[in-house]
Amino acid sequence: MTDELIDFDAVLLLSFGGPEGPEDVRPFLENVTRGRGVPPERLDEVAEHYFHFGGISPINELNRDIIDRLRIELDRLGLDLPIYFGNRNWHPMVEDTVERMTGDGVRRALVFATSAYGGYSACRQYDEDIRRAREAVGETAPELVKLRQFFDHPLFVAAAADGVRRAFAELPSDQREHARLVFTAHSIPEAADAAAGPAEDGGHLYSRQVFEAARLVAAELGVAEHDVVWQSRSGPPQVPWLEPDIVDHLDTLYSANTQAVVVCPIGFVSDHLEVVWDLDAEARERAEELGMGFARAAAPGTDPRFAELIGELIRELVEGVPARRLSALPAVGCTVNGAWCATNCCAPGRRPVSSEPVTVDA
Ligand SMILES: CC1=C(CCC(=O)O)c2cc3nc(cc4[nH]c(cc5[nH]c(cc1n2)c(C)c5CCC(=O)O)c(CCC(=O)O)c4C)C(CCC(=O)O)=C3C
């Protein structure tokens, strides 16, 4: 990124996308898993999760709500920028959106990708989306400047902490005091985590940022102990992914006499299908079988501070306001036209740079 402040004429919210009816589910899943070696049985299983909710993922509506709140926030800030919406895997597809932006005369837009973290799936794949969309349009495509990773922004941490506070309050008072705070994020292959971040930084940027965000939220709440575990694993069983899984972890906690858990999906921006299925359905059911209390914290996306956060990330580039950050870990991801953050940053096939064990307790 250049140091000089430059003019922007639009904002693009770039997200994952999700089906909006039963007939969308299969083609959506084909889009998500194209070329990724996800076994067909896994796809059948995941399709069932979507059918359970009538084939509708909440993600698009939640993103539209974020856009509505961002509109109000940008108006409040006096930033007269139209907001566009485009997805990687479902309509509105980012290629179509960038084409529309071009037709509307947009020359240089800020891109907010709905993930707080680094790593291939959480960061670099959004750069690929930006490149693909610009290539589809050709030479007249607008310049697209992606906003940075925000896992340690005080507004992200505060919004997540508030969700946890409300979840604790949902538990019966006798369980509240002893409830274990457990954070979850989407599991990724261990090799992808090892390759996450600029190579010279030593890798594992995704899991390090997730651990750090969890630590910051727990610290804000004054909760002394917590765990970080993973959810929504896919891919063949012989390929190692980040572990333990949330459901297995509930068994471990049960063996250690834990009476209740509060689960915070810190790895996600909104309560989309992976949250409502893997946590509200599967994990809650396991907790009930074990007789453990269970409450799930809302993801930060619906909190008014989330729109404020996006406004602040925009002002970092538009007005040069200093980046507010609570950790010293790298927060990269701000690049132009889908360029990588650094050579080999989060490269899908990069060899592990270090293989330090990733601990669970903070
Ligand atoms: C790190 C990460 C995030 C967080 C960052 C971010 O938010 O961007 C995320 C978000 C999401 N993941 C989502 C859904 C899916 N992810 C899948 C598959 C995968 N995710 C992966 C990683 C991540 N995923 C990976 C390494 C795979 C394996 C295949 C591949 O390398 O691509 C599959 C395929 C089937 C399966 O589950 O096996 C589905 C359906 C939805 C939408 C939910 C809805 O519809 O509401 C969202 C927001």
Ligand SMILES: [Fe+2]
């Ligand atoms: Fe995913």
